[in-house]
Amino acid sequence: MANGICIFAENYKNTLEPVVGELMSVANSIKASTGEKIIAIVLSSNCDNLVESLKALGVDEILAVNTVEDTSFKDEINSHIIAEMIRKIEPTSVLIPATMTGRSIFSRVAAKLNCGLTADCTEVVVDKNENGNYYIKQNKPSFGENVMVTIITKEECYPQMLTIRPGVYPSVEASEQNVATVVNYMTEVEIPKSKLQVVGITKAQASTESIVGAEVVVVGGRGATGENFELLNRFASKLEAAIGGTRPLIDEGVIPFENQIGQTGCTVRPKICVSLGVSGAIQHTEGIKDTKLFIAVNTDESAPIYNLADYGVALDFKSVLEAYLGD
């Protein structure tokens, strides 16, 4: 009988990704209805730190695999191990961060287990079916952000696997009081070989470093060109901010490709972010993480950027910046 809520403890270089704390919030909300335990699955060349971080998040159990070598980017290996872990646990649900790594590994896991994988959920709702069994309504945006669809997993195809969009759910607070965790290491799993070799990992060019490490970032979208860009530029200097942009700004050649934020560009984690004329398509918002203060200026009050930003200004950014700069 399947039981348990799994969360995938995504990590890189033996550091837990902050989004795992967000998965924990979702897992807690499922547990509140179903009463199932929460099991973190983690694999790494050295799980020790990760296990401690996971305990602090309050998981009930941890299943860990020490891979000896770093298996980052080797999806064949990682998906094989994870599929074995899931077969062993037999959970009813598996929560995965909707990140490059999560999508990439768990697509293969889903194919191996012949279970589904619902992408990019923004709402997870527990309901009961006519047999009295709990199931998860997996709500996700489709067609840009214009429609929400509800997806369910056929009962014979469990576990219910879903990726959760980062930044939607709040993270649980880590606490050293959480000590009731049972830790199991899975040693019997075979670690396959991969033809894929990591040849090198280098920091993205220096020019992006200014934006990547910046405490304050100003992001320009469609419309931030010409004299508007001039204005944005002065605003950024005043804030001592780095300038990033979405694709239209890159296409116009106003700022270099290296300063593109989002799926094809870089990820920024500024303390303060001000976006100007950015609508907030997922391709872009995936690149903005962990802001403490996010102010979005966009004339369209229904723009998805307002689901992410802390404060919104539904005015033409030109008038706001002119007022800010005292023009």
Next chain:
Amino acid sequence: MKIAVLMKQVPVSNNVSVDPDTHALIRSSSEGMINPADLNAIEAGIILREKYEGEVVAFTMGPQDAEKSLRDALAIGCDEACLITDRALAGGDTIATAKTLAKAIEIYGEFDLIMSGALSTDGATGQVGAMVAEYLQLPHVSEINGVDFADESFQITKKFQNNIVELSCEGPASVSVCFGVNSPRLATLRTKRAAKNKEITVYTNRELQLAEQEVGIAGSPTLVVDSFAPEYQKKAKMLLGTPEEIAEQMKELISIERGKN
């Protein structure tokens, strides 16, 4: 070098709404086009072919009218095209779709590289490329920025957390290409005309011979059970007032945040 490019015909416009009573999708237009990231995959494939010879075959699964997108792919520079279409295949989720595509590739012939666009503009799951690789038992790298061939191996670049990761892999292999990593070439009037008369291979399930319970809705572990208009849970608190008043509020918010550690 034989390259397969998996592409998807997506709606030109994402301007879709939901009928509040029936919850059916209402589309402003049914016009389709090649998914933008798939154009980047096609371009990357054509560049490889130009350097190392060989051919690029475009595959798509969809209704009959997806043929239009395949003709576009031929006009851009793909050498061959394969349409996978059958009522029995309709309504499949990513698992059922990937299984079908993998079977089609298998019976079409051997390939050194399977490429796809990283994400589609409609469903945006980013799963099918990796799932096809799993069914074909190939190594796969998702969301890459570039691929070349040297020393008998594909040399793959991928951006990950502000790092440039360089990977190397012997073929056959599979990759999904990020949107915007190259500038897709355009068809000309002449290539469009030539594409019109090219033969397109059509596979129905008669050729694929997949069991009914493996494809379409029956072969999908997941089901779409509802669609509804998003209730924007607007997180942002809207700042109100004249531009001057708003500017003052912004200054205050920013200075408070700067003061924190």
